[in-house]
Amino acid sequence: MREAWVIGAASNRFGKMPETGREAATRVALEAIRQSGLEPKDIGYTFVSNCFGLTEKQGHVGPLINGGLGIPEVPSCTIESACSSSSAALHEAFVHVAGGFTDAALVVGVEKLSHLDTLTATSYFAEAADYAFETKNGATFPGLYATLANAYQKAYPMAPEVLGSVAIKNHANAARNPHAQFQKEISMDTYLRSPMIASPLRLYDCCPFSDGAAAVVVAAKEFVRHPVTEPLVIRASARSGSITEMQDRPDLLGLPATRTAAEKAFRQAGMEPKEIDFLEVHDCFTIAELFALEDLGFLPRGTAGRAEVEGVTARDGKLPVNPSGGLKAKGHPVSATGASQVVEIFEQFNGLAKGREVPRTETALAHNVGATGGSCSVHIFSRR
Numbered sequence: 001m002r003e004a005w006v007i008g009a010a011s012n013r014f015g016k017m018p019e020t021g022r023e024a025a026t027r028v029a030l031e032a033i034r035q036s037g038l039e040p041k042d043i044g045y046t047f048v049s050n051c052f053g054l055t056e057k058q059g060h061v062g063p064l065i066n067g068g069l070g071i072p073e074v075p076s077c078t079i080e081s082a083c084s085s086s087s088a089a090l091h092e093a094f095v096h097v098a099g100g101f102t103d104a105a106l107v108v109g110v111e112k113l114s115h116l117d118t119l120t121a122t123s124y125f126a127e128a129a130d131y132a133f134e135t136k137n138g139a140t141f142p143g144l145y146a147t148l149a150n151a152y153q154k155a156y157p158m159a160p161e162v163l164g165s166v167a168i169k170n171h172a173n174a175a176r177n178p179h180a181q182f183q184k185e186i187s188m189d190t191y192l193r194s195p196m197i198a199s200p201l202r203l204y205d206c207c208p209f210s211d212g213a214a215a216v217v218v219a220a221k222e223f224v225r226h227p228v229t230e231p232l233v234i235r236a237s238a239r240s241g242s243i244t245e246m247q248d249r250p251d252l253l254g255l256p257a258t259r260t261a262a263e264k265a266f267r268q269a270g271m272e273p274k275e276i277d278f279l280e281v282h283d284c285f286t287i288a289e290l291f292a293l294e295d296l297g298f299l300p301r302g303t304a305g306r307a308e309v310e311g312v313t314a315r316d317g318k319l320p321v322n323p324s325g326g327l328k329a330k331g332h333p334v335s336a337t338g339a340s341q342v343v344e345i346f347e348q349f350n351g352l353a354k355g356r357e358v359p360r361t362e363t364a365l366a367h368n369v370g371a372t373g374g375s376c377s378v379h380i381f382s383r384r
């Protein structure tokens, strides 16, 4: 296998995009390529993620993005893995580059949802759960994650302030991130007074619906030669899956796909959790950040809440988690989320995360989950 690097990464501001998904995707892709020091003609393959393009009446968006980049002859394909779509696309780019099938690949994730109302968007999203057992019976993602939160709370009782501390931290980080949808801090009082969405999850426990686009350029070390940015060396690119139907899982105290993806990733990288400087994890709901910390192997089961309350995961804490603001506050434009986690790591490594820098940036981990954990990606990066 060849060593593969991330040499460019770009994102727009999440929230509401004035342009179409295709236009936004092309714009961020061009920005990521420009930043990498390559030219569009150097791209050998484009991997696109766009779960809900059909709501814009636009499928098969890859060739259109490539056309906009002036490389219509370059192959493309759309990768779908629910909320972990663009990390799955990154994995495919890694496989192609590391395997020698192409020297440079483009990963683009894009979603436009702001033309849908909450009910419609919730219904579309729920299709990523198990239709026969969950969606058909009225399950939605806030409801499914509330079920997980209730199971966890039963095993490890916690005050509302525990989940609140995750929301407050991530909002504080997003307030310093120009790519974030919610650039505002919240207080515990605001959190506790916010409406209940699906008990115990309140408004500020939930990620929002977001438009957004993010792009990443992956290239072989020997192809880049003179990098113009500080590359992220991809030390591990691991994916895993697990039983989607929650009623068939042995327990609901975490997401099994995160555990198996993390085991693979740490083995691939030859590293241990204590060697990771900071994390971007999948906090679609605050409870999911606790699961991630425990399933990835950073903290024992039942202890992540205390770590959050004690500030361990703050930007200046022992283990900074989601310096971008996470899905909770940066936003969650489904197919763009995995790529945008890499954008944050790239900006931290390159001194571009002004005002939200973490203390150490030698290594980082990105964790991206599909739905309630039917799929999961874990990527580990380091400096050269």
Ligand SMILES: CC(C)(COP(=O)(O)OP(=O)(O)OC[C@H]1O[C@@H](n2cnc3c(N)ncnc32)[C@H](O)[C@@H]1OP(=O)(O)O)[C@@H](O)C(=O)NCCC(=O)NCCS
Pocket: 083, 118, 122, 125, 141, 142, 182, 197, 203, 204, 206, 207, 208, 209, 284, 328, 332, 371
């Ligand atoms: C939580 C949720 C139900 C709120 O939707 P809603 O009640 O229709 O809220 P609205 O869109 O009407 O927004 C009302 C206000 O709350 C804000 N808001 C909406 N969602 C928010 C969120 N998740 N966090 C913080 N603020 C939020 C809006 O910006 C708006 O603020 P304003 O009045 O200052 O403009 C919706 O965001 C949701 O379902 N999120 C989860 C999405 C999801 O399941 N994703 C997949 C994860 S696996």
